[in-house]
Amino acid sequence: MVTSPRGKLGHKKPVWFSTAGGRRARDDERVRTQEHSAVHSKDSGEILKVIQQEEPNYTPTITGTYKSLSVTGTYKSLSVRGTYKSLCVTGTYKSLSVTGTYKSLSITGTYKSLSVRGTYKSLSVTGTYKSLSVRGTYKSLSVRGTYKSLSVTGTYKSLSVRGTYKSLSVRDTYKSLSVTGTYKSLSVTGTYKSLSATGTYKSLSVTGTYKSLSVTGVVS
DSSP states (O other): EEETTTSSSSSOTTTTTOTTTHHHHHHHHHHHHSSSSSSEEGGSSSSSEEOOSSSSOOOOEEEEEEEEEEEEEEEEEEEEEEEEEEEEEEEEEEEEEEEEEEEEEEEEEEEEEEEEEEEEEEEEEEEEEEEEEEEEEEEEEEEEEEEEEEEEEEEEEEEEEEEEEEEEEEEEEEEEEEEEEEEEEEEEEEEEEEOOOOOOOEEEEEEEEEEEEEEEEOOO
């Protein structure tokens, strides 16, 4: 609670708390003591931690600049935008969108739709997705999991893709590319110093310029 200019106890909606319908919290004490809460403390190195909200339609949107950001919970939709030194996203989402510039980004969980765009020194994506789209510039990119559709576009020094896909499309310029797994359709296009593709494919298409190319597997 906060004291209003008139000297009475008023109710102020915390900057980090919102609901789908825009309803204001009726009791600040309830907000502070609820089991699932969010805490934003600039005094502790600008650490923002968001934990699952009680409201079933709660849609968190996180925007800003943080040294460390941790997001944990179950949401229908989660949007994270900004600049972070370290970003960790864990949970179950119907839709997850991450946009920004990161030194380190780690995403773990189950998503119906996952979109990652930006510039990263290190990016790690692990989980189960119906649709996964990764776009940007990376020094190191690691993608592991089970996908119905995976699209990776950008410039990488090192790219590692492992898992089971119905459709996998990799396009652009890599110093090193390693693709391992089982695919119904695999398409690799670009310029590589080293390319290694291993697995079982119904359809395999490799196009581009390579210093070293190794393709091993069973193509039906």
